[in-house]
Amino acid sequence: MCTNIVENVVINGSGKGSKGWFELTQANVSFDHPFSAQLENALNIDFVNKKLGMDARVAVELSEESAVALIGAINTALERGRAALS
Numbered sequence: 001m002c003t004n005i006v007e008n009v010v011i012n013g014s015g016k017g018s019k020g021w022f023e024l025t026q027a028n029v030s031f032d033h034p035f036s037a038q039l040e041n042a043l044n045i046d047f048v049n050k051k052l053g054m055d056a057r058v059a060v061e062l063s064e065e066s067a068v069a070l071i072g073a074i075n076t077a078l079e080r081g082r083a084a085l086s
Helices: 064-085
Strands: 005-017 020-032 042-048 057-062
Touching (some): 005 057
Antiparallel strands (some): 005 020, 020 042
């Protein structure tokens, strides 16, 4: 069953696609059927810059367990980085 769950967030960063690096302006996060990963449902993240068209997109499809592990790793890296800079 499709969940139609999508969260959008404005971001500031860079991504690397088939034509090289480009500015990222938005992330679209969904929990639904993946397009490629062999999973029933996945956390799907599209990092995009809509102004640059479809070539300015980096897509990621993660299992639930991988998504939770990634969230933990991101939080740990941010905490460690902040501590190192203070």
